[in-house]
Amino acid sequence: MRLERFREDVARLRASVDADLVYRxxxxxxxxxxxxxxxxxxxxxxxxxxxxxxxxxxxxxxxxxxxxxxxxxxxxxxxxxxxxxxxxxxxxxxxxxxxxxxxxxxxxxxxxxxxxxxxxxxxxxxxxxxxxxxxxxxxxxxxxTTRAAWPRPPADYGGRNAAAPYSGATIAAYWDACLAQSTSHRRHVMATILSLGLGAGLRRAEMYELRTSHVVHHPVHEGLLVVVLPDRLVPLRHEVADMVLHLCDEQPTGRLIGGAGTGKSLTDPLGRMREALDVPASLPLLNLSRLRTTWAVACLSDGANLAEFQRMAGTKSGRVLEKFAGFISHRDTHDDWMLPASGTRSATGPMPGLPMDGGNA
Missing domain, CATH: 1.10.472 (Cyclin A; domain 1)
Structure with a gap:
């Protein structure tokens, strides 16, 4: 009953989202x-x-x-x-x-x-x-031009990698920079970008347009926050859950990141907010693609299967998964990766059609 009511609430929230914001x-x-x-x-x-x-x-x-x-x-x-x-x-x-x-x-x-x-x-x-x-x-x-001395770009064969994830030290430095912002508004903006990028892998438009009312508690799993997007649900990673609740308290209505108006008259409203942040020169630029890759690698490393990840990432492309795979560490200690592959540590039970005890069918 609680799940049924939750799904009805999600449907109502999705219906309130501008159709132009649906990622296609x-x-x-x-x-x-x-x-x-x-x-x-x-x-x-x-x-x-x-x-x-x-x-x-x-x-x-x-x-x-x-x-x-x-x-x-x-x-x-x-x-x-x-x-x-x-x-x-x-x-x-x-x-x-x-x-x-x-x-x-x-x-x-x-x-x-x-x-x-x-x-x-x-x-x-x-x-x-x-x-x-x-x-x-x-x-x-x-x-x-044909005669101007521009260096011509090499042919693009579509083999570019995904943006590399941030290291733990860099992420910690970003949070320190967030706390050091000169105004409460800038602290709120930077905390929102970090939380939604690292915690849910949101894209630029999704991050800017997310309403506070679209961050909801899951009715069955205690402590789990869910981000309701027009095309999917994204479970928020636990590392940023408390921060997101704090941000919701700071901005109880409207966009979670703040800002009035529709934002449609601006080419990149989130980019303008990000430009105003004070980030130390020793840190790399705060890049949304790298935040999304960091989130993706964390989810896949923690055991999300491919179908689950594609559903919450909002992608159907196998090439995207292939690019993320290069950043995922192997479990080499004692060949630990072999255990889940063999079904020894499986959350789904034995392979369908096989006897439970290994005897004759």
Whole structure:
């Protein structure tokens, strides 16, 4: 009865989630431009017009719009949100070049030297923003030019590994940095990112949009917290359960991470929150993919079977599991890995169809 009521509550919670937030492999989350939901990069390129905050006047946009759309269209990234970021940065770059009387020509504008000069004078000085700016303009330059001296990327055969998990020492250092944040809001944001990344392996949009009301107690297993997502349930790892309860007390309504509004007008609202955090230079950048890998390796190392892991990770790809497998330690002491493989320590009982005592069937 308790489980039945729990499942009904979960169904109600899922029904309250914006359908745009459901993760669909191969269909990235849309972005909104001029009131229109854009599900592809092509739609973003066709509908984009710079706003007053995008460092491009209406006259400049009128003169360069066809070229900008053409150049960005040649380098379309996988997601609408990345396309929007790319065309915003490219538009500002092209406008700056036009003010310097550079011909409106890809081979003249999109050169490594001109991009580096622009990056050096860029007003936003964080390492992350400069790296993103350089990367986006480089992608457009490579796609739109043939003579510019861009180093051409090697062929991608799809063999990239998953982001490496964080070590225990690095995770402990992140928690120390969390406690050292200058404001309670920043402490709350960083604690939420660490807890939901390490404790449930949430993706970017899932982490930002998770409501406090969607963290619930399991009705049968005492002390187990469950994160209710539109497409799945994720048991929260016990290491962060107390912290998540504390975060829920701090933010009893709305988004667990905090923040007002829909967030749909921003390209990467979680990224902006993360940029504001004070992380020591001795630590690597706080990377959501590495948090998810750390969570995945912990779950698989603790005995979650493949079907269970895929269900709570929200993935059906065997290649994803193959990439995580490289980070899982072998149980080499006394060949301990052989015991569960042989059924000696099995939670599921003997293999179906075999006699219990090993005698004749």
């Amino acid at each position: 492999p191969g269909q990235p989350a849309p972005v909104q431009i001029a009131g229109v939901q854009c599900y592809t990069g092509e739609q973003v390129v066709a509908l984009y017009k710079p706003g007053p905050q995008h460092d491009c006047t209406s006259q400049e946009w009128y003169e360069c719009r066809h070229k900008v759309r053409e150049w960005v269209g040649l380098s379309l990234p996988a997601s609408p949100s990345t396309t929007l970021r790319r065309i915003i940065l490219t538009t500002a770059f092209v406008s700056s070049c036009m003010r310097d009387d550079v011909p409106l020509n890809a081979e003249a504008m999109l050169t490594p030297e001109r991009v580096e000069q622009y990056v050096a004078l860029y007003p936003r000085r964080s390492l992350r923003s400069l790296s993103t700016l350089r990367s986006e303009l480089r992608s457009v330059g490579i796609a739109a």
